[in-house]
């Protein structure tokens with residue numbers, strides 16, 4: 527008996543330690559990759575260009591001469607290219623052409639281009655920033671009390687219907703949802719006829735017909751939501767170079783690390799709402815002012831909740847009062863964000879309720895079965911001394 531207990535405790539401890547080690551591994555990995563990225567950034571900044579991304583570092587010097595001269599310091603071959611520019615500056619400032627970056631920079635200075643000095647300062651700032659790596663998201667997602675959280679979780683049908691309305695009226699202008707078919711909407715409490723009418727609002731491409739041509743027709747229940755753009759390149763071209771991601775699985779694809787000690791408690795509470803919490807927070811994050819030390823390229827909107835940078839190509843998509851609810855729910859940003867996030871969770875995991883129900887039954891069965899086994903074992907061994 528004692529040995530059995532000891533064995534169980536041993537196995538339990540072993541599993542516990544393994545979980546902690548594994549989880550820490552997972553939290554540390556992204557940190558390592560992130561560090562690599564800013565290292566590139568600082569390299570870029572050292573060469574004098576003040577922009578964030580490598581691509582811009584390359585394009586920036588090509589545009590103005592003064593910057594060229596400073597930027598050249600970083601790359602051997604670029605120095606040769608830039609000597610022409612430097613020489614032009616030299617002609618006025620009477621400096622030696624063969625002097626590398628410093629000479630060139632001062633030449634630019636003497637030309638009266640204050641850019642060079644301004645960049646010099648930024649260079650130092652850049653070095654200062656390099657000492658602490660910025661981790662994203664800047665702010666952890668807010669925690670929402672979802673109806674579908676926990677072992678007894680279930681979807682709130684009214685909420686999903688409101689989320690669908692938001693998707694249809696707002697987000698579907700940019701975001702596709704390729705894996706959801708119209709007939710799936712019956713799970714949101716709509717009848718077959720209602721789904722048919724809903725689907726008929728959309729046009730899908732079909733064919734080829736007898737003449738070999740593709741044609742469009744109104745969608746039916748078996749069609750999936752058509753995409754707003756013909757392909758990803760077109761989607762990116764229309765949205766500042768970033769294609770809006772497909773909604774079908776997005777709520778499951780974005781999980782912000784919770785860190786210690788949450789991930790330990792999460793095992794027991796069954797927390798798996800990182801995705802909807804993230805989407806909810808992201809939609810709230812647009813109201814915050816861009817901090818002074820953060821510089822974003824044109825078309826990028828600051829959002830401290832965005833998972834992989836300080837801002838994203840999507841501007842604030844939804845505002846108070848934008849979508850009319852017919853069930854009397856408040857038409858606020860907060861309610862909208864919850865409803866669309868819940869809807870996206872449903873799209874990503876329509877069978878969540880069944881999964882939780884079956885899981886609960888399985889656990890119940892295991893407990894009962896374990897108890898029965900335990901009693902049986904006692905009965906079988908009761909006459910054997912140990």
Ligand code: HEC
Pocket residue numbers: 692693696697698699700701765768769770771776780805808832833837838839840841843844866
């Ligand atoms: C005008 C087009 C447009 C509309 C409308 C729009 N989005 Fe976006 N969305 C984008 C673009 C572009 C991106 C990609 C941003 C990036 O990666 O920089 C994006 C990205 C996202 C992301 C993913 C962020 C991530 O972690 O990668 C979420 C979530 C999102 N949008 C939610 C919504 C919701 C919810 C709505 C409707 C209320 C909506 N969007 C409406 C253009 C749009």
